[in-house]
Amino acid sequence: MKDSLLTNLSVQTLFDVAADAMLLVDDTGHVQQANPVALELLGYTFEQINGLEIEALIPESYRSQHHQHRNTYAKNPEKRPMGKGRDLVALRRDRSELAVDISLSPLDIGNQHFVLATLHIADKRRKVEEALKISEERLRLAKEAAGLGVFDFDYRHNIIHWDERMRDIWGEESEETVSYKKFVAAIHPDDRVARQAVIDRAIDPASNGEYSVDYRVKNPNDGVERWIATMGRIHFTNGHATRLLGVARDITEQKILEKTLQEQRAEMEALFKQQVASQTVSAIAHELNQPLAAISAYSEVALHALNSGTFNPENLKHALEGAVAQAQRAGKSLHELLAFMQKGQLVTERFELNHVLKEALNIAKGDGYGDFSPLLSLEPAMPEVLGNVTQVRKILVNLLRNAVEAMRGAGAPSSAISITVRTNQEINMAHVTIQDSGPGLDADTAKRIFEPFFTTKPTGIGMGLAISRALTEANGGQLWLEQNNKPGATFHFTLPFAT
Amino acid sequence: MNTEATIFIIDDDPAIRDSLTLMVVQEGFTVSTFESAEAFLESFQTERFGCAIVDLRMSGMDGMQLQEMLTKHHIQLPIIFLTGHGDIPMSVRAIRAGAIDFLTKPVTREKLMTSVRFALIESERILTERATHQSVQSHLAELTERERDVMALAVQGHSNKEIARQLGISHRTVEIHKSKVMHKTGATNLLDLARIAHEGDL
Secondary structure (H helix, E strand, C coil): CHHHHHHHCCHHHHHHHCCCEEEEEECCCEEEEECHHHHHHHCCCHHHHCCCEHHHHCCHHHHHHHHHHHHHHHHCCCCEECCCCCCEEEECCCCCEEEEEEEEEEEEECCEEEEEEEEEEHHHHHHHHHHHHHHHHHHHHHHHHCCEEEEEEECCCCEEEECHHHHHHHCCCCCCEEEHHHHHHCECHHHHHHHHHHHHHHCCCCCCCEEEEEEEEECCCCCCEEEEEEEEEEEEECCEEEEEEEEEEECHHHHHHHHHHHHHHHHHHHHHHHHHHHHHHHHHHHHHHHHHHHHHHHHHHHHHHHHHCCCCHHHHHHHHHHHHHHHHHHHHHHHHHHHHHCHHHCCCEEECHHHHHHHHHHHHHHHHHCCCEEEEEECCCCCCEEECHHHHHHHHHHHHHHHHHHHHHHCCCCCEEEEEEEEECCCCEEEEEEECCCCCCCHHHHHHCCCCCCCCCCCCCCCHHHHHHHHHHHCCCCEEECCCCCCCCEEEEEEEECC | CHHHCEEEEECCCHHHHHHHHHHHHHCCCEEEEECCHHHHHHHCCCCCCEEEEEECCCCCCCHHHHHHHHHHCCCCCCEEEEECCCCHHHHHHHHHCCCCEEEECCCCHHHHHHHHHHHHHHHHHHHHHHHHHHHHHHHHHHCCHHHHHHHHHHHCCCCHHHHHHHHCCCHHHHHHHHHHHHHHHCCCCHHHHHHHHHHCCC
16 A cells, blocks of 8 residues: 555655755756755756756855865765754855755665755744743743752662752752762651652552652751752653652741741630630639629628627528528539539430429529510420430520520510420420520621620620530430521520430 | 618629628618619619619629719719629729729628728718709809809909909999809808809809
């Protein structure tokens, strides 16, 4: 197939359609053939160039030399570029000169020797070279601006080619290559293992060959330790890693900044923990200090009554009863606190939710949160629930207190709190809904309302709802805020039935 | 005097209200309690002889905010603050704003009663000052406009001649006005008149 194609295609046709300028010169140095590209390039017609001595196409100053070169070539014809790297110049018919590259190929037709000379316009090559130089310059500028060093690790020879920037970092003078051993010696011993692991992963032919790792380099000249970020790509040949071509950047300052930030963050975290602890302690202290203050006052009243000898037995009894009740209150606060801290050891029992709700309403009233009218909707004969009574009571009291505070803070016209207790058939759980007549919560507040230490109250510590949610969950239920546009906040919580 | 004084106890903890009430009543005072600063402000109409024992930390309006509200409405009532923990910067702020004392709970009878007595002395002083001010005001209200002009210039130290020239009236008329001013205000001399002018914000 190929053979038949070639036989049908005449040499003349190939000669005529070639994209390069071609001249066929005989062994006496006369042009025998010139293709259209050559005629165009040199500005001759075929008739004018045919039989012309080749030296006519060379500026006069080179002609005598060319004679010699031609004779030398004729003795040892070979396929090679002419001029050995010198710039060659062709003379056109209009006497203008043209920089060209010329390749020479010996060609025998019959028993006559010819030379086929192929001419490329050298300007074209120079432009390409120029463009290459410009883009190399741009690359260098970009590299410098980014502070990038470039390295090329040759696996087969175990050497690294590197640029000036890399040598600066490693503290090497002017060697353009360095042995791998010497290269690694400058790397901080603590970072070598991690770096090696990254390389091992990258040279696995199954990987994508990408390589990226940070490590420290100690400059042996100035003793300065620098953090270097390197990234690159492994080149594979026949499934073997042959090169690692990559860039390196000095990130010492960035690392210092990161370290400072990290220290600041740690400091802030410590501060936050300290604040949390001090707020928690403050909350506990308040819970205990209040009854203590009352006990102290009641006791002094009793003492004063006895000392003055003019005591009213009713008042004395009242004071002592008050002291006892407050001591009980302090104890209860402590037990609740301990119960909260020992969530794991939750003691559960069966109880009537409606009954505990009524207890919670009484506690809220007794604690100074009585300024509301409850609108109750209780499912009669609801099955008993299972949970820790104290904790469930605490959840209810917390929700009621929040509702009252929300209404007080806003000076709400109505002070109704509607409370619904029902069976949620879908999930088969007891479901409590508490809706106040306050201003409700904006979206931002609603989002954060369950976060510990989030509060909208001037004196609150923001643990109420966080604790209530934790308690609900410890009892196998859920506590959530209804997202609606209605005025008033609506909280829901569920508890499992005792089955 | 004690029997006329009312001690207001403002605390959101019912046990604190109850126990302190017993204590203060034992001393023979009349007590009025409130579970919030808002409830107190609502019922408190006019200044009276007494003082307030206020919990610093309350849900809703706290003790410091209550103090600010009273100041804003020009109500001078001596306040004794009770606090769970000794917050020094806050106590300094409260004392600067005119609080009588800043006591830490649990408070002893002795400390509380010392503060209460001191507060009542302060209350008495406020009321006396207020009464003087009011009587001076009523005296000054009796003066005619021209008499007030003459009085104002006289207490600034201007001579009768100077006053006559400034007001464009005769020397004799100034003398008559001045004598009427002295009579109506009950001032015995020019110095006394100057004091009255000062107390009456003339």
